[in-house]
Amino acid sequence: MDPQPNFFAHAAQLVHSIRSEVRKVFIGQDDVLDQVLAAFLAGGHVLVEGKPGLGKTHLILALARTFGGQFRRIQFTPDLMPSDVTGHTLYDMSSQEFRVRKGPVFTNLLLADEINRAPAKTQAALLEVMQEWQVTIDGESHVLAPPFMTLATQNPIEQEGTYPLPEAQLDRFLMKVLIDYPQQAEEERIVNDLLNGGGLKISELAQVCTVQDVLDLQRAVGALQVVPEVVAYAVRLARATRGTQGIALGAGTRGAIALVRVGKAFAAMAGRDFVTPDDIKSAALPVLRHRVAIAPELAISGQTVDQTLEGIIRTTEAPRR
Amino acid sequence: MLSNTFLKWIQTAKSAGLWDAVRRFSLPRLRRRGAGAYTAAPWKPCNNWIRSKLSNSPSVRWCIGALVSCSWEGGRMRLEDVSAVIRPRGQWEAVDLGFAMTRKLFPRLLAAWSLTVVPLWILLLGLSWYFPLGWVLTAIWWLKPIYDRVPLFIMSRSLFGATPTLREVLRAWPGMIFRRNLGVLFYRVPWLLVLPHFAWSRALTATAIDLEQQTGKALKDRQQVLLRLAGSRVSGLVALCGLYEMILVFALLTLGVTATGDPTGATGLMDAFVDMAFSKGEMEPWLKWTLVLGYLVSMTLVELFYVGGGFGIYLNCRTHLEGWDVEISFRRLAKRLQKVVTVLAFFACTAGASAIEIEKAASKEKAAIHEVLKQPAFEIHKVQQRKLTSDKDWDFSGGEWLASIGQILYYAILVGVVVWLAWLLYVNRHMFQRTGARTLQKPSAPRTIMGLDVTPESLPADILAAAMARWAAGDARGALSLLYRGSLSWLVNHAHLPVQEGDTENDCVRHTRKLVEPVRRDYFADLTGQWMLVAYAERDPAPTDMERLLQSWPFREQGGAQ
Numbered sequence: 083m084d085p086q087p088n089f090f091a092h093a094a095q096l097v098h099s100i101r102s103e104v105r106k107v108f109i110g111q112d113d114v115l116d117q118v119l120a121a122f123l124a125g126g127h128v129l130v131e132g133k134p135g136l137g138k139t140h141l142i143l144a145l146a147r148t149f150g151g152q153f154r155r156i157q158f159t160p161d162l163m164p165s166d167v168t169g170h171t172l173y174d175m176s177s178q179e180f181r182v183r184k185g186p187v188f189t190n191l192l193l194a195d196e197i198n199r200a201p202a203k204t205q206a207a208l209l210e211v212m213q214e215w216q217v218t219i220d221g222e223s224h225v226l227a228p229p230f231m232t233l234a235t236q237n238p239i240e241q242e243g244t245y246p247l248p249e250a251q252l253d254r255f256l257m258k259v260l261i262d263y264p265q266q267a268e269e270e271r272i273v274n275d276l277l278n279g280g281g282l283k284i285s286e287l288a289q290v291c292t293v294q295d296v297l298d299l300q301r302a303v304g305a306l307q308v309v310p311e312v313v314a315y316a317v318r319l320a321r322a323t324r325g326t327q328g329i330a331l332g333a334g335t336r337g338a339i340a341l342v343r344v345g346k347a348f349a350a351m352a353g354r355d356f357v358t359p360d361d362i363k364s365a366a367l368p369v370l371r372h373r374v375a376i377a378p379e380l381a382i383s384g385q386t387v388d389q390t391l392e393g394i395i396r397t398t399e400a401p402r403r
Numbered sequence: 404m405l406s407n408t409f410l411k412w413i414q415t416a417k418s419a420g421l422w423d424a425v426r427r428f429s430l431p432r433l434r435r436r437g438a439g440a441y442t443a444a445p446w447k448p449c450n451n452w453i454r455s456k457l458s459n460s461p462s463v464r465w466c467i468g469a470l471v472s473c474s475w476e477g478g479r480m481r482l483e484d485v486s487a488v489i490r491p492r493g494q495w496e497a498v499d500l501g502f503a504m505t506r507k508l509f510p511r512l513l514a515a516w517s518l519t520v521v522p523l524w525i526l527l528l529g530l531s532w533y534f535p536l537g538w539v540l541t542a543i544w545w546l547k548p549i550y551d552r553v554p555l556f557i558m559s560r561s562l563f564g565a566t567p568t569l570r571e572v573l574r575a576w577p578g579m580i581f582r583r584n585l586g587v588l589f590y591r592v593p594w595l596l597v598l599p600h601f602a603w604s605r606a607l608t609a610t611a612i613d614l615e616q617q618t619g620k621a622l623k624d625r626q627q628v629l630l631r632l633a634g635s636r637v638s639g640l641v642a643l644c645g646l647y648e649m650i651l652v653f654a655l656l657t658l659g660v661t662a663t664g665d666p667t668g669a670t671g672l673m674d675a676f677v678d679m680a681f682s683k684g685e686m687e688p689w690l691k692w693t694l695v696l697g698y699l700v701s702m703t704l705v706e707l708f709y710v711g712g713g714f715g716i717y718l719n720c721r722t723h724l725e726g727w728d729v730e731i732s733f734r735r736l737a738k739r740l741q742k743v744v745t746v747l748a749f750f751a752c753t754a755g756a757s758a759i760e761i762e763k764a765a766s767k768e769k770a771a772i773h774e775v776l777k778q779p780a781f782e783i784h785k786v787q788q789r790k791l792t793s794d795k796d797w798d799f800s801g802g803e804w805l806a807s808i809g810q811i812l813y814y815a816i817l818v819g820v821v822v823w824l825a826w827l828l829y830v831n832r833h834m835f836q837r838t839g840a841r842t843l844q845k846p847s848a849p850r851t852i853m854g855l856d857v858t859p860e861s862l863p864a865d866i867l868a869a870a871m872a873r874w875a876a877g878d879a880r881g882a883l884s885l886l887y888r889g890s891l892s893w894l895v896n897h898a899h900l901p902v903q904e905g906d907t908e909n910d911c912v913r914h915t916r917k918l919v920e921p922v923r924r925d926y927f928a929d930l931t932g933q934w935m936l937v938a939y940a941e942r943d944p945a946p947t948d949m950e951r952l953l954q955s956w957p958f959r960e961q962g963g964a965q
Contacts, residue, residue, distance in 0.1 A: 190655070309938070311938075311939075312939060356936075357939065358935055359907040359912075359939075361909070363905075363907060375956075396903060396905045397903075397905055398904070399904050400905055400906065400910075
């Protein structure tokens with residue numbers, strides 16, 4: 083059953099409330115917050131890249147707080163084992179039986195900090211959970227309770243001793259969000275808040291909705307109508323990345339699907355029950371930037387992926403309706 | 404008067420057959436020595452041989468040197484006036500000599516260049532109003548051999564102590580372009596393009612053509628001789644100058660961007676190149692004209708040294724081939740001996756000798772020279788001719804076969820290069836697209852936006868009436884479509900709304916913010932919202948909204964799309 087149009091006005095109000103609460107502790111990063119919220123509503127996972135100390139943990143903690151969800155954090159290190167992520171069975175001497183000890187992935191929001199520090203085997207364990215939404219421990223499958231979103235971070239500075247995620251696994255993230263330093267005024271506000279009594283604590287944030295509200299929202303976003311022309315626009319954008327000179331690896335079909343999913347989320351956040359080309363256009367950069375790889379000669383010349391994608395977005399024909 | 408008498412005496416000796424004797428004596432020796440520098444003027448290599456072998460025979464040196472000097476009298480060059488130190492040099496040292504001459508004459512060369520070549524460029528660039536800029540630049544590049552004649556004219560005369568004034572250069576400039584150069588250019592330039600060998604040696608061959616004024620087979624022979632001696636070095640000079648020219652273009656471009664003081668200038672420059680790459684060739688006008696300016700400035704700076712280097716090599720070739728250094732020494736010797744001739748002439752005069760008597764005296768001298776040539780040192784014992792192919796040290800039977808393979812390879816590579824160049828031109832054809840006057844005009848308005856035909860002729864004369872009629876007939880979508888297309892058409896044709904291929908409906912709304920007054924802007928935003936509802940939510944507008952849009956249509960007074 084399709085949600086009623088006025089449901090989306092309510093959805094927009096709900097998203098606005100969540101955004102307002104999170105902004106109390108996550109200052110000066112509105113675009114990042116919107117993108118993470120869109121990924122959350124679309125039921126996807128986010129790869130965050132940025133300098134350390136920009137409030138990524140705050141963002142996830144605050145978001146979990148607003149809907150009363152669970153939050154876990156894993157610091158990825160070179161000696162982290164897959165079972166440290168997913169969980170393992172343990173023989174309980176008192177009950178004389180094996181008991182499952184669930185790992186940190188059994189949560190609503192998971193912060194996988196510095197995911198590229200763990201070896202490929204551990205990364206693969208997490209990525210499998212992200213894809214399947216279930217964990218198999220000693221042959222027994224355990225389904226994760228929705229909603230579930232992983233926010234993985236990568237450290238762009240230190241490359242020594244890291245295991246970069248391969249392209250196929252990067253594709254499993256719905257979005258790659260870039261987080262940068264806030265503006266002067268906002269940074270001053272953060273510093274002042276901390277110096278004058280520590281500012282607002284996350285525990286003081288209000289819960290504005292329930293887990294069930296979030297699930298309803300996610301279902302409604304998934305059921306949003308998209309006219310064929312807008313879908314064709316998303317596909318054209320994804321295909322344009324494959325045929326453009328200077329791009330070594332273009333976005334796959336999963337990229338086009340992700341564009342429409344995030345476009346739906348943006349539409350819902352705007353209170354609309356239909357997706358416009360602008361929603362797809364807004365989603366293009368965060369959805370496509372980790373799915374394309376520019377050719378070495380272009381990279382050497384100082385060209386970035388974002389600049390290349392902006393050129394593609396600018397020249398890709400908007401929908402004909 | 405007296406020196407003329409002396410030279411006349413020498414001429415007489417030459418006409419008496421002494422010259423033939425010298426040739427008979429020297430050429431077989433030169434051939435036996437494998438002298439590759441045997442030229443169309445066969446007496447010239449004598450000097451090399453003389454320089455190496457006959458230095459201990461002052462009488463012979465004087466005698467033959469005087470004859471050789473005589474052969475140059477009456478020409479334009481007077482070697483005794485040469486202002487540079489003439490001696491056999493390595494070819495790179497000769498390039499240095501040429502560069503030094505350019506440096507010494509740089510103000511004069513630059514001034515002459517500015518008065519002759521730069522106005523021609525301005526004229527050619529003016530043609531970019533009518534022709535694509537790419538073709539104009541190709542023409543500017545194509546005419547390089549003509550420009551080179553300006554510095555060559557100055558340097559060649561300065562070498563002999565007669566630096567031309569700017570007035571003289573200006574007077575000679577039309578001749579450089581028209582008198583024989585057009586013909587030379589049109590038969591030479593295609594060769595320069597087709598055969599890289601000639602193009603790469605233009606610095607030397609063009610100098611020889613301009614200074615020696617030879618044509619036909621003589622010219623071909625001359626080029627072969629010069630290229631055999633300095634072909635590889637002159638190619639190196641061309642490659643270096645070409646490289647410097649390119650580096651200088653980008654260096655000047657970067658300097659210009661840096662000088663603007665804009666910290667994002669370099670990034671903007673890179674963005675402009677990237678935009679050009681992705682938008683298939685439409686270069687930003689400021690970048691295009693900065694590049695043109697940079698190219699012309701770098702060509703000015705590099706070409707002067709290029710011509711100087713080529714001229715230095717040319718001088719060195721002639722010194723090697725024709726023994727200019729020996730000749731200069733002979734001339735100095737002749738100058739010193741002129742006093743003796745003066746005394747002889749004095750005695751001749753006092754004896755009442757007439758011109759006929761001088762001729763007789765010349766006959767005596769001829770006899771004396773014959774006497775000299777009869778000495779054992781000048782005796783020709785044996786004349787032997789040897790073919791290189793029969794040399795036992797190089798008896799390789801597959802030589803011809805190998806040469807054929809090499810020739811086939813050469814032509815295969817040549818064809819490959821031509822095909823590659825053609826392909827390169829085809830791939831980058833957008834660089835030669837028509838620019839100029841058309842790009843300076845306002846770009847023509849788009850005919851379709853987001854798939855909607857927005858040309859005035861596709862819309863009814865009275866858009867509002869037509870929209871109202873459709874609304875009354877229950878076709879809300881048709882009515883709204885007419886209003887939206889009419890608005891877009893007005894914005895594109897009257898307000899010059901900049902619409903790109905990737906712009907969406909909201910992008911168009913954003914573009915109107917600075918273009919139109921608030922009433923039209925707000926109406927268009929409202930209309931766009933309603934249109935998107937119809938287009939993407941497939942929902943008809945509410946009657947009240949539709950009535951409002953029809954009542955407040957702000958593009959009516961100017962006839963909508965008209």
